Amino acid sequence: xxxxxxxxxxxxxxxxxxxxxxxxxxxxxxxxxxxxxxxxxxxxxxxxxxxxxxxxxxxxxxxxxxxxxxxxxxxxxxxxxxxxxxxxxxxxxxxxxxxxxxxxxxxxxxxxxxxxxxxxxxxxxxxxxxxxxxxxxxxxxxxxxxxxxxxxxxxxxxxxxxxxxxxxxxxxxxxxxxxxxxxxxxxxxxxxxxxxxxxxxxxxxxxxxxxxxxxxxxxxxxxxxxxxxxxxxxxxxxxxxxxxxxxxxxxxxxxxxxxxxxxxxxxxxxxxxxxxxxxxxxxxxxxxxxxxxxxxxxxxxxxxxxxxxxxxxxxxxxxxxxxxxxxxxxxxxxxxxxxxxxxxxxxxxxxxxxxxxxxxxxxxxxxxxxxxxxxxxxxxxxxxxxxxxxxxxxxxxxxxxxxxxxxxxxxxxxxxxxxxxxxxxxxxxxxxxxxxxxxxxxxxxxxxxxxxxxxxxxxxxxxxxxxxxxxxxxxxxxxxxxxxxxxxxx
Amino acid sequence: xxxxxxxxxxxxxxxxxxxxxxxxxxxxxxxxxxxxxxxxxxxxxxxxxxxxxxxxxxxxxxxxxxxxxxxxxxxxxxxxxxxxxxxxxxxxxxxxxxxxxxxxxxxxxxxxxxxxxxxxxxxxxxxxxxxxxxxxxxxxxxxxxxxxxxxxxxxxxxxxxxxxxxxxxxxxxxxxxxxxxxxxx
Numbered sequence: 001x002x003x004x005x006x007x008x009x010x011x012x013x014x015x016x017x018x019x020x021x022x023x024x025x026x027x028x029x030x031x032x033x034x035x036x037x038x039x040x041x042x043x044x045x046x047x048x049x050x051x052x053x054x055x056x057x058x059x060x061x062x063x064x065x066x067x068x069x070x071x072x073x074x075x076x077x078x079x080x081x082x083x084x085x086x087x088x089x090x091x092x093x094x095x096x097x098x099x100x101x102x103x104x105x106x107x108x109x110x111x112x113x114x115x116x117x118x119x120x121x122x123x124x125x126x127x128x129x130x131x132x133x134x135x136x137x138x139x140x141x142x143x144x145x146x147x148x149x150x151x152x153x154x155x156x157x158x159x160x161x162x163x164x165x166x167x168x169x170x171x172x173x174x175x176x177x178x179x180x181x182x183x184x185x186x187x188x189x190x191x192x193x194x195x196x197x198x199x200x201x202x203x204x205x206x207x208x209x210x211x212x213x214x215x216x217x218x219x220x221x222x223x224x225x226x227x228x229x230x231x232x233x234x235x236x237x238x239x240x241x242x243x244x245x246x247x248x249x250x251x252x253x254x255x256x257x258x259x260x261x262x263x264x265x266x267x268x269x270x271x272x273x274x275x276x277x278x279x280x281x282x283x284x285x286x287x288x289x290x291x292x293x294x295x296x297x298x299x300x301x302x303x304x305x306x307x308x309x310x311x312x313x314x315x316x317x318x319x320x321x322x323x324x325x326x327x328x329x330x331x332x333x334x335x336x337x338x339x340x341x342x343x344x345x346x347x348x349x350x351x352x353x354x355x356x357x358x359x360x361x362x363x364x365x366x367x368x369x370x371x372x373x374x375x376x377x378x379x380x381x382x383x384x385x386x387x388x389x390x391x392x393x394x395x396x397x398x399x400x401x402x403x404x405x406x407x408x409x410x411x412x413x414x415x416x417x418x419x420x421x422x423x424x425x426x427x428x429x430x431x432x433x434x435x436x437x438x439x440x441x442x443x444x445x446x447x448x449x450x451x452x453x454x455x456x457x458x459x460x461x462x463x464x465x466x467x468x469x470x471x472x473x474x475x476x477x478x479x480x481x482x483x484x485x486x487x488x489x490x
Numbered sequence: 491x492x493x494x495x496x497x498x499x500x501x502x503x504x505x506x507x508x509x510x511x512x513x514x515x516x517x518x519x520x521x522x523x524x525x526x527x528x529x530x531x532x533x534x535x536x537x538x539x540x541x542x543x544x545x546x547x548x549x550x551x552x553x554x555x556x557x558x559x560x561x562x563x564x565x566x567x568x569x570x571x572x573x574x575x576x577x578x579x580x581x582x583x584x585x586x587x588x589x590x591x592x593x594x595x596x597x598x599x600x601x602x603x604x605x606x607x608x609x610x611x612x613x614x615x616x617x618x619x620x621x622x623x624x625x626x627x628x629x630x631x632x633x634x635x636x637x638x639x640x641x642x643x644x645x646x647x648x649x650x651x652x653x654x655x656x657x658x659x660x661x662x663x664x665x666x667x668x669x670x671x672x673x674x675x
Contacts, residue, residue, distance in 0.1 A: 038524060038639035164563055166576040172563035176583045181596035188600040192607045199611050207524070207637040226621035229628060230636045232508075232521035234618040236531040237539045241614035244545050248607050251599075259596050462639075463525040470505035470527055 020313045021385055031126055031464055033308040038462045041309070045204075045456045046211055048304045054451050055303050062447045068440020075434040076151055084154050086430045093413045093425040096406075098152040099263075101435055103405040104288070105145035105442075106186065106260055107281070110253055111289025112138025113193060116200070117249035120242075126317055128460040129310045132204075133300065133449070134293050135197040140445040141292070142190045144438045149182070178262035185259035192252055196245045199238070202228050203459040257281040264408065271351035271412030274339065280332035284401060287325035287371070290318050291397035298391045300450060309456050312385050319384040322397060326375035329404075333372065347417055359424060360411040363403050370400020492626035492674045493518075493646040494657045495633065496666035501527040504641040507664035508533050511643055514660065518646035522627070522636045539617060545610045552605030556598035565589045629675050632668065644672065 020029040035041060079086055089096055112134040119127040153159055162183045164173055173180050205225035212218045228234070258278035265277040294315060301310040340352040356364050374396050377383045384390065415422050449455070462468055498504040501523070508521050512535050521530055562568065565588040566578040580588050615621065627633050627644065636642050643666070645657050654671070661669045 042524075042638045164559060166572070166574055170577045170579060172579050172581075174581055174583065175560045175564045175597060176581075176586070176590075176593045178596075181600075184597045184600040188604045191604060195607055195611045199614070203525070203637065210634040210637045222623060226615065227623045227625055227628065228620065228637075229625060229633075230522040230524060231618075232523060232527070232530050232534060233536055234620070235523065235526040236536050237541055237614045237617050239526050240539050240541050241610045244542060244610040245607055248549075248603050248610065252603050255596070255599060262596070459525040463528075468501055468525060468527065470501045470529065470533075472500075472502055 020311055021316045021381070029313055031129060031311065031313065032461060033311055035308055036465070036467060038465070038467070041458055041461050041465075042207060042211075044306065044309060045454050045458050046208060048306075048450070048455060049208060049452050050211065050213075057299075057303055058447060058451065061443065065440045065443035065447060068437050069444050071433050072437025072441055075430050075437055078430060079151055079434075080156055084152065086428065087434075088426050088428045088431055090423060090425070092416065092421055092423045093410055095409050095413060096425045097427055097431040097435055098148045100402065100405040100409055101438055102145050102148040102152075103260055103281075103409075104402050105141045105148070105438065106189075107257060107285035107288045107401065107405075108141040108292045109138040109145065109189070109193070109289065110257060110282070110285035111293050112136070112141075113189075113196075113249050113253035114286055114289065115293070116196060117246040117253060120246040121250060125464045126314055128457055128464050129314045130293060130297060130318070131460070132197075132200065132457040133296065133446075133455050135193065135200065136449045136453070137292060137296060137446065138193050138289075139190070139197060140442050140449075141289075142186065142193065143445065144442050146186060146190065147438060147441070178259065178266045181259045182263055185256050189252060189256045192245070192249055196249055199242060199245060200457055200460070201453065202226060203230065203238075204454040204457060206230070207458055208454060254282055257285040264412075269412050269416055270345070270347040271355060271408070273348075274336060276332055276335060276339070280329070280336075283325050283328035283332065284371075284404060287322060287329055288398060288401035290322045290325065291394040291401070294318055294322070294390055294394035295398060296446065298387055298394075300455065304450065304455065306456060309461060315387075315390060316381075316384050319378045319390055319393075322394070323375055323378040323384075326371060326378075326397070330372035333368065351412060351415070354415050355407060355411045358411065358415060360407060360414070363407045363411070367400055367403040367407050370396045371404060374400075491647050491654070492672045493644050493649075493652070494654065494661065495627070495630065495642055495644045495670050495672050496661035496664070497632060497668040497670075498641040498643070498665065499667055501530070501641065503665055504643065505530055505533060507643055507661075507666070510664055511645070511660075514651075516645055516649050516651055518649040518652075520644050520646075522633070522642040522644065524637050524639060524641075527641070541610065541613050541617060544613050545606050548609035548613075549602045549606035552602040553598055555605070556601035557594060559601075560594045560597055561589055624675065626672050626675050630670070630672055632670055633672075 020031070020033060023029060032041065035044070087097065089098075112131075115127050115134045116131045116138075119131075150156070150159060153162075162173065162180070173183075202225055205221050206228035209218065209221035209225045212221055258281065261277035261281035264272035265274060267273060297310055297315065297318075301307050337352050337356075340348045343349075374393060377389075377393060383393075410425050414424050466472055496507075498507060504521055504523065505527065508530060511519055512533070521527075521534060523530065562570065562578045564579070564581050567580050568578045570576055570578075582588070586593075627636075632640075633642065643661060643664075645652060645661070647654075658669050658671075
């Protein structure tokens, strides 16, 4: 009856190093490889944060990230001391790298919420391998995103004007402005993502607490696991709460980038003032977010030995989503052009011709080739399941999506209605260093997360294993076990 | 003494045992597992939580809050006392009506989701009586594996039907691999 001593069944033996990207009719491909005991999962995940020392590569990456964060700090201080003139902003290009970075980072976050909420509602069990660190990625990306509008306001000491706080002038924010909707959308998105992530973490923190040897670990994990003791009565409410959070986060993730797109779509500028923006931005956000998940997952599973939990099937599935959303983005690009031509509006037609063939033709070319053309390689299964190729392609998509935002923002501002007010944008070293610094901030937070928190949702993974089914019968135990477990069936 | 605890080695084992403990008529008893074992809550006879109802009303509160906030701050010239005296400030934007609802939808939506989500997480913890950092079970050495790969049934001493020797024998008969007394702390 005991499973731990039961002989390994034929099916279990098949799990060992099998190709789980294949779909065999009538049987589910395993999501966890080389393991058939719950303890193996616990051990694989916990050993990362329990090891006295991280792998050498972790220290190298952490040092580089920290150096980049200090560059960010210097840039931000310089900006505060001098003013937004230290960036290449000018009239007419009043938004450039700052807002490009903002939109880019908010977009990155979307994959995490999609994996944790939408795939949960669709009962996609493979999400359990990747949801924890994808959600962490979301939170860190939104932190990076929030930084840019914050430092871009000019007089940072008045940043509280963004919020409806009673003040001595009896003035309130202007709620008809999409910029203010953004404040609410992004801060809600951050809060809800954090809560969702933390609720998922509680049982796993309890696992780390129960295994902790050191005093500091016991206190820290003990405090943050809130005294979780795996009570089934607690699990009942926990599952309901998790489902509710997923149901609430699903419209939220679709709304956040829609609201971000309103920043542009509600304005009157040709090239911005289009109704396709909300769905187009959401598709692009999921596209870039999944690319970032692949970029992070490939080295992380290698470095921390998580290949049996974040399997090739997970990566293959993500690459399929990149392909689908890449096609959606490509459709949006062409539809924008079609509508610009079909509208007959002079300025609209000009804005799009200018976007593709004007002074920013090179950025447009990078955008289309990285976002529409190269992801088509993912039609091939061999490329979808090749680790080096998918890593390179995911980087290409990240670059392409950064340029997409740059093209939309800068090319529309640089050449609008009046040729006399045309201009251009040249980034300064502060622009470039701040952008790189944000990547450093993201990297630092992500590396700290990998080292000290469970990178894979252990409790959820265990729940998806065949052994977790209360009617699971170990092969060796046979009918005796079946009779003992479910008297009704015999 | 806080109660008696029995260890099981698989979801299948605890699933069968939980049904028998339920039928034996205990009231203060529980199952503990490293992950939510499918349907075990129903097998135990756990009543469905009212959390969704609470979350619904929290969400509606957010909706009304978002509406009131925007109508008051941008549309109405009223005074209100919210710890300090505050005044609404009607702002005319491109000749649109002061109370035009379409532009209010994003903020209303965000506040609805925000309040509902915070209530879902906070309500779950509150109904569960968490955080509770000190508990007799958490002081038990064997129980440490509950968050790893073992499954436990506990019967508390405050249960009216509780008798130590009977409970121990009963849990043993259900196929527990170990039965142990949990001391009060």
